[in-house]
Amino acid sequence: MPAGALRDPPDTTQVSGLLRMTRDAVAPHMHGAIHHSLVNLSSEIHACFLISVYSVYELPSLAFRTRRLHFGRSMQRASPPALNHRRRFDLPPTMPSTTRLADGTELPLPGFGAMGMSFAYGEKNDEQSKKTLRKAIELGCTVWDTADMYGRGHNEQIIGEVLREGENRKKVFLIDKFGNRWDDEKKSFYVDGSPEWTIEALDQSIKHLGGLYPDAYLLHRVDKRTPIEQTVRALDALRKEGKTKYIGLSECSAETLRRAAKEATIDFVEVEYSPWELVMERNGVLDACKELGIKVLAYSPLGRGFLTGRYKSAEDFKKDGDFERLTRYWNSRQNWPRLTEENFQKNYKIVEEFERLAAKKGCKPSQLALAWLMAQGDHIIPIPGTKSEKYLVENFAARDIELSQAEIDEVRKVIDDNAPVGDRYPAGAMAALDQ
Numbered sequence: 001m002p003a004g005a006l007r008d009p010p011d012t013t014q015v016s017g018l019l020r021m022t023r024d025a026v027a028p029h030m031h032g033a034i035h036h037s038l039v040n041l042s043s044e045i046h047a048c049f050l051i052s053v054y055s056v057y058e059l060p061s062l063a064f065r066t067r068r069l070h071f072g073r074s075m076q077r078a079s080p081p082a083l084n085h086r087r088r089f090d091l092p093p094t095m096p097s098t099t100r101l102a103d104g105t106e107l108p109l110p111g112f113g114a115m116g117m118s119f120a121y122g123e124k125n126d127e128q129s130k131k132t133l134r135k136a137i138e139l140g141c142t143v144w145d146t147a148d149m150y151g152r153g154h155n156e157q158i159i160g161e162v163l164r165e166g167e168n169r170k171k172v173f174l175i176d177k178f179g180n181r182w183d184d185e186k187k188s189f190y191v192d193g194s195p196e197w198t199i200e201a202l203d204q205s206i207k208h209l210g211g212l213y214p215d216a217y218l219l220h221r222v223d224k225r226t227p228i229e230q231t232v233r234a235l236d237a238l239r240k241e242g243k244t245k246y247i248g249l250s251e252c253s254a255e256t257l258r259r260a261a262k263e264a265t266i267d268f269v270e271v272e273y274s275p276w277e278l279v280m281e282r283n284g285v286l287d288a289c290k291e292l293g294i295k296v297l298a299y300s301p302l303g304r305g306f307l308t309g310r311y312k313s314a315e316d317f318k319k320d321g322d323f324e325r326l327t328r329y330w331n332s333r334q335n336w337p338r339l340t341e342e343n344f345q346k347n348y349k350i351v352e353e354f355e356r357l358a359a360k361k362g363c364k365p366s367q368l369a370l371a372w373l374m375a376q377g378d379h380i381i382p383i384p385g386t387k388s389e390k391y392l393v394e395n396f397a398a399r400d401i402e403l404s405q406a407e408i409d410e411v412r413k414v415i416d417d418n419a420p421v422g423d424r425y426p427a428g429a430m431a432a433l434d435q
């Protein structure tokens, strides 16, 4: 067929009608399960056929809409013919915009991290933060991450206030974490994953939340003095008691995770995962999560703001209101190895590259980073953090960005060519990691 002939689109209503008629003609002659599966199969074939037609006739938005309508965004696993088709035409690889837990609960992507509203980044502004939280509900950005450590209860309190308004509690999937315990004498945090503290910390969190229970409860850091089996048994007991529905670990090694998963079902693992931090791809944690059916909460997905291009020098963190010193071991971002002035400038190339690729795509660098993360699989839940409504809206809209395989590969190359200089945490915090 001459190339020009392809430009003249077919009457799509007729094509759809023809396929529907074929399916309806076949279906009544079938019975029970066979009937049911044939109807489903024929509707999948129908959709695949339409996607092919639209793609050949260079109608990507129709192809995309048909695919989303028929397969949702998790088609990657579901339909081999469509996959082959996708590769052939370099179509968007159907970025996941939701993820499904083992019990069928569907969670929208990306999620949201509330830490900065109470801890680490700039000044607190509760009224602004609560407005942002309400906006998140309005948008449907309803997977929220908090921890008892963030502002030592402050983060849970503002979240609790917003969740107790109207029907809000029902709309949000709340992930809470414990294990970084405050030592008032030493004025610093230490890790405690003992069964006693696992139970007591949740009671304190429930109090901070104003009587609400978190949906998921995670150990924030692995306690090297408490065998993980003991912590997980306590977490599982809390789940059985109905004080939480899901459990998980944060910043664990693959080995710890496998031991934990032998003890009880682990639903979530929270790790630093971003275009600027790929350690979890190399140390077996992401592989273990995939193998064990565990969802990955990708924290600091914007490289603590660095990848957004908003910060031009380490000094800008200070201007943003970062604290000079948070606790004995925690000081502000500009003193973290990867973000010191010297390394900030050495590392800046990746920001420029993200800005270049994002401009080509017509989106923000932050959105490109989040879309790229979501393209790594629908088990990845990025939880970008912000205090502002504006950035929240921007970040959640990353779910609408479709990256083709070629674009995903291009971002990967930029990431590989621009590996960061400097550790992701200061020495004290690095030592607390389970690696």
Ligand SMILES: NC(=O)c1ccc[n+]([C@@H]2O[C@H](COP(=O)([O-])OP(=O)(O)OC[C@H]3O[C@@H](n4cnc5c(N)ncnc54)[C@H](OP(=O)(O)O)[C@@H]3O)[C@@H](O)[C@H]2O)c1
Residues within 6 Å of the ligand: 112, 113, 114, 115, 116, 121, 122, 145, 146, 220, 250, 251, 270, 271, 298, 299, 300, 301, 302, 303, 304, 305, 306, 308, 310, 366, 383, 384, 385, 386, 387, 388, 391, 392, 394, 395
């Ligand atoms: N499990 C753990 O150990 C752990 C560790 C760290 C974080 N977390 C969780 O992960 C969440 C996210 O990580 P994170 O907050 O460290 O880092 P992040 O999401 O990579 O970056 C947050 C920073 O980026 C800025 N920002 C966000 N969206 C932006 C946009 N569209 N344009 C420009 N700037 C933007 C924020 O500014 P503003 O605040 O001014 O809006 C903030 O300074 C946290 O809130 C927390 O819930 C977990």
